[in-house]
Structure formats: C-alpha cells, structure tokens
Amino acid sequence: MSLEAPRPQAIAVFGATGDLAKKKILPALYNLAREGLLPERHVIIGFGRTEWDDESFRTHAREAVEENSRTPLEDETWKTFAASLSYLRGSFEDHDAMAELAKMLKLADDRHGCDGGRLYYLAVPPSSFATIVQGLGEVGGNTPNARIVIEKPFGDSLESARELSAAVHEVFDESQVFRIDHYLGKETVQNLVIFRFANSLFERVWNRDAVDHIQITVAESIGVEGRAGYYEHAGAVRDLLQNHLLQMLAFLTMEPPRALEAEAFRDEIAKLLKAVRPFEPADVVRGQYEGYRSEEGVDPHSETETFVAAKTMIENWRWDGIPVFLRHGKKLPIRATEIAVFFREPPRFLLDDLGVGKLTEDHLTVRVQPNEGISLAFQAKVPGPGYELETVRMDFDYGRSFMQQPAEAYERLLHDAMDGDHTLFTRQDAVERSWELVDPLLKDHGTVRMYAPGTWGPPESAKLIAPREWHLGRGGKERSAMEPRPG
Ligand code: BG6
Numbered sequence: 001m002s003l004e005a006p007r008p009q010a011i012a013v014f015g016a017t018g019d020l021a022k023k024k025i026l027p028a029l030y031n032l033a034r035e036g037l038l039p040e041r042h043v044i045i046g047f048g049r050t051e052w053d054d055e056s057f058r059t060h061a062r063e064a065v066e067e068n069s070r071t072p073l074e075d076e077t078w079k080t081f082a083a084s085l086s087y088l089r090g091s092f093e094d095h096d097a098m099a100e101l102a103k104m105l106k107l108a109d110d111r112h113g114c115d116g117g118r119l120y121y122l123a124v125p126p127s128s129f130a131t132i133v134q135g136l137g138e139v140g141g142n143t144p145n146a147r148i149v150i151e152k153p154f155g156d157s158l159e160s161a162r163e164l165s166a167a168v169h170e171v172f173d174e175s176q177v178f179r180i181d182h183y184l185g186k187e188t189v190q191n192l193v194i195f196r197f198a199n200s201l202f203e204r205v206w207n208r209d210a211v212d213h214i215q216i217t218v219a220e221s222i223g224v225e226g227r228a229g230y231y232e233h234a235g236a237v238r239d240l241l242q243n244h245l246l247q248m249l250a251f252l253t254m255e256p257p258r259a260l261e262a263e264a265f266r267d268e269i270a271k272l273l274k275a276v277r278p279f280e281p282a283d284v285v286r287g288q289y290e291g292y293r294s295e296e297g298v299d300p301h302s303e304t305e306t307f308v309a310a311k312t313m314i315e316n317w318r319w320d321g322i323p324v325f326l327r328h329g330k331k332l333p334i335r336a337t338e339i340a341v342f343f344r345e346p347p348r349f350l351l352d353d354l355g356v357g358k359l360t361e362d363h364l365t366v367r368v369q370p371n372e373g374i375s376l377a378f379q380a381k382v383p384g385p386g387y388e389l390e391t392v393r394m395d396f397d398y399g400r401s402f403m404q405q406p407a408e409a410y411e412r413l414l415h416d417a418m419d420g421d422h423t424l425f426t427r428q429d430a431v432e433r434s435w436e437l438v439d440p441l442l443k444d445h446g447t448v449r450m451y452a453p454g455t456w457g458p459p460e461s462a463k464l465i466a467p468r469e470w471h472l473g474r475g476g477k478e479r480s481a482m483e484p485r486p487g
Contacts (some may be wrong), residue, residue: 006418008041009117009145010108012094012101012134015124016046016057019227020151024182025123026061027069028410033081034071037415041113045104046087047097057087059175070408092124092132095139100251102139119418125230126153126160130167137171149178149417152243153234154426157442158435165428166396178417179431183244184251184424185409187398188368191259192251192339195366195374202364205343206318212361213323214339215465216248217472219332223289223453224306228297236286236308240293240328242438246273247426248368249324252339262422266430273433275316276324283311287451287458291329303448306330309461312437325465331453333473337368340471351387360391360478365471372406373397377478391478 011029013021037352044056047279062082065073088104090097108114120136122129129150136142148168155161168177183189196203205211218240224231231239247269254272287307293300307329313326342363362378375393382388399405416424447460456462456473 006039008039008115010043010105010114010121012045013121015046017048017050020123022064022411023068026064028414030065031411034077042106043112044085052087054086058085059080092128098135098139116145118142120148122150133171144416147176148172152181154179154431161435179426181243181247181410181426185413187406188372190454196209197256208322211343212342215325218328220330221335224333232430235304236328236443237438242434245326246434265423266427270430273316277313278437279310279441281446285309285460285464286448288448290450291451305448308455309464322381329457335453338472339366347452
C-alpha cells in the first residue's frame with residue numbers, strides 16, 4: 001500500500017444505509033480522511049432505498065463514526081469529511097435512479113475534479129450484485145478509471161460464483177474488480193507473509209519435516225445478530241470456511257511469491273488452494289447453538305450450521321501428510337482468531353527414563369485478533385534439582401512493540417482499491433477453487449449437532465482432532481515467558 005492519497009475519484013457506496021456501511025465502511029472512510037489517505041479531490045455518494053436526503057445521510061454517517069470508528073470523532077476532520085458526503089435515494093433495479101447516479105458522478109468530475117475516477121462499493125447482498133453491475137453498464141458507469149469492489153460471499157456455490165463473474169465481466173474487466181475478503185486487510189494476516197519470508201529461521205521449519213499439524217480457529221461470542229435473512233442460507237461453511245479460513249490457510253502455507261507484486265502473490269495463493277484437498281463430509285463436524293432456531297427470521301426447524309470444524313490436507317511437496325484443522329463458530333466462549341502451528345516431537349525423549357511426563361509439543365501461535373501478536377511455546381527446565389519441565393512462551397505483542405493498535409482491515413482495503421492495488425483481493429480462480437473445496441459439504445449436508453451457547457461447539461469437534469487437542473480454549477497449560485511462575 002502506498003502511503004499517499006490515491007488519485008482523484010468519486011466513491012459510490014451501494015447499500016449505504018445498511019449494517020456493513022454503518023459498522024465498517026463509513027468509519028473506515030472517515031479514518032482514511034483523518035490520515036490524509038482519501039484522494040485530495042473526491043466525493044462520497046451513498047446510494048440506498050431509505051428515504052433520506054444529504055443531511056440525514058450525514059447525520060447517520062456521524063453516528064456510524066461515533067459508534068464504530070477506532071478513533072474518536074474530531075470536529076475539524078468531520079466537517080471536511082461531511083462536506084464530501086451526499087445521498088441518492090433509489091432502488092438498484094430502477095434505471096432512472098442509476099441514470100441519476102451517473103449524473104451525480106459526472107457532476108463530481110465537473111465540479112470536484114474527480115477526473116472520471118470511480119470506486120463503486122457494493123455493500124449489498126450477493127443477490128443484488130448482477131443487477132447493479134448491469135445497471136452501471138447501461139448508464140455508462142464503466143469509465144476507463146472505474147473500479148468495483150464486491151463484498152464476500154462471492155456467490156453461494158461454484159456455479160453461482162461463475163455466473164456472477166460472467167455477469168460482472170460483461171461490464172467490467174477483471175483488472176477493475178476488487179473482491180473483498182476483509183481478513184486479508186488485517187495486519188496480523190499480512191504479517192504472516194513478512195514473518196515467513198523476511199526471516200530465514202522460521203521458513204526452514206515451515207514444512208512436513210518439522211510441522212506436526214496446523215490449526216486455525218475463528219471463534220465468535222456473538223450469534224447471528226439480526227442477520228438471519230442472510231445467515232439462514234449461508235451457514236458457517238459459506239460464511240467463513242469458504243473464505244476467511246481458507247485465505248488465512250493460504251497465507252500461512254503458500255510458496256514464496258516471486259515478488260510482493262499483486263499477480264505473483266495471487267498466483268501463489270491460487271496454486272496453494274489448488275493443492276488443498278476438498279473437504280470430505282466424514283471429516284467435518286457441524287453444530288448449531290441452542291436457541292438459534294428461535295431467533296427472528298430463523299426457520300424453527302433450521303438445519304443451518306453456526307459451527308464448523310473440518311480436517312483437510314495440503315497435497316503438495318511441502319505439506320504432504322500434515323493434517324490441517326479449521327474451526328469456526330458463533331456463540332463460543334470468546335471472540336478470538338488464532339493460528340497455531342504445532343511442531344513435531346523430538347525423535348527421542350531423553351527424560352523418559354526419569355519418569356518425566358511429556359508436555360504439549362512446541363508450537364507457534366499467531367493471534368490474529370484480539371491482543372494481536374505471535375508467540376512461540378517451548379519446553380523449559382524449572383529451576384531446581386532434577387528435571388521438572390514446563391511449557392513457556394516467547395511473546396511478540398503488537399501493542400507493546402509498536403505502541404499502536406493495527407488499523408481496521410477495511411481502511412487498508414479501501415485504500416488499496418482506490419489505489420488500484422490487487423494484492424490483498426481475491427482473484428476469480430481462487431474464489432472458484434474455494435467453492436470447489438467446500439462443494440462436497442454443500443451437497444452432503446450431514447448432521448447438525450446442538451451445542452450450548454458459551455461452549456466450544458459439539459463434543460464431536462474434539463473427536464475430530466483427537467488425539468491432538470484444539471489449542472484455543474484449552475486453557476492455561478502454558479504461560480508467557482514474560483509472566484512469572486505462579487506460586
Ligand atoms: C464476516 C462474516 O465476513 O466476518 C460474519 O459474515 C463474521 O458472520 C465476521 O461475524 C467476522 O469478522 P471479524 O473481523 O469481526 O472477525
């Protein structure tokens with residue numbers, strides 16, 4: 001990402017009155033404005049169905065920033081930011097509304113010097129993508145400097161992802177398309193690449209010779225929070241496994257790209273995903289939290305999973321035979337995303353004869369969120385006579401090392417899209433491959449097992465990983481090397 005403001009452009013947010021715009025997009029645009037990272041000449045047009053005018057949209061945006069921005073609202077920044085906001089009320093299917101949008105965009109060129117630069121942000125359900133793209137095509141929305149940002153999920157199956165892509169490509173060239181997976185905007189996920197490829201130490205053990213297995217968990221304490229309309233059809237497999245979990249796995253295990261250049265990078269991601277074995281229903285546990293069926297908008301007999309734990313393998317030279325465990329659930333005990341790489345046991349355990357029990361294997365954990373950081377857990381001798389062992393940790397902590405919390409993923413991604421940098425956006429071949437990987441689970445739904453809210457999902461999830469254990473949620477078996485020993 002360049003640290004400069006992108007070239008002039010008009011930003012049109014479709015679905016500007018929705019949840020995503022309120023929680024993420026408007027606060028992210030505000031923070032970019034605060035840091036001088038919005039184009040010097042720009043306008044932001046919110047497009048939605050709600051009966052608002054410019055003023056009510058600004059009031060809404062202010063609330064969105066006050067409630068959800070990572071930095072407090074500053075009056076000066078707000079004034080300039082608010083002046084760039086305007087609103088268009090209309091339905092995406094309505095040709096006249098699209099034509100009105102085209103007029104506003106033209107005005108942005110004439111009055112605000114946006115020079116034909118366009119960023120269309122589709123913060124809408126996937127069912128509206130094709131209609132909007134077609135509408136934009138009809139009103140000449142594809143200027144040479146136009147870019148389109150599309151939210152995940154991109155389709156709901158391999159077939160629909162292909163259809164959607166074809167619809168988008170009727171109007172926009174692939175080079176103009178930015179498919180967002182916001183996990184790639186998280187600093188800790190990008191740091192995986194630096195951690196691996198800027199340090200020769202770890203790269204040497206990043207393979208089947210040294211690694212025993214890999215785990216990635218995305219745990220959420222919230223439930224579906226009023227999103228039943230979308231979630232009932234999606235479920236945890238489509239909502240998270242197909243995208244965030246697989247993308248993190250790709251960053252963790254891909255081959256080094258030739259350069260940190262978008263296509264070289266995306267080639268390696270696509271190559272890795274091609275090597276992942278499609279999920280087999282027998283290696284997957286699905287769960288649903290108790291009480292989900294009585295939430296508003298949920299079918300009382302719903303079989304939608306709110307939890308998924310899955311095992312797979314990466315069938316390539318580097319990772320052959322190493323199990324990969326991926327897990328995600330809602331209403332789990334905590335909100336935390338963690339990657340754990342477990343290393344093999346030493347070939348001989350010298351302390352067997354002394355009756356010293358084995359501890360957990362050495363492992364490296366990446367805390368994607370919260371308390372962003374990386375830890376290496378290893379065995380240490382407890383001071384004193386004899387050989388008592390304890391697992392301790394070396395910790396890197398973002399907050400402590402850099403004295404700042406990472407920026408929001410959406411800020412990074414919005415800026416990159418305005419800048420035309422595709423590195424952190426999912427390419428069509430990777431999206432299709434990810435659908436291929438989960439396709440067997442869409443065809444064979446299997447049993448959904450109930451779990452109590454506030455637990456780590458159905459007990460079958462522990463069986464899936466046995467004799468190993470899930471690391472996140474296992475509880476205090478190791479302490480930080482910086483923490484004193486209790487007692
Ligand atoms: C979204 C999913 O993509 O990611 C949500 O649709 C989920 O269901 C969210 O809650 C999690 O994102 P984060 O950044 O809060 O971990």
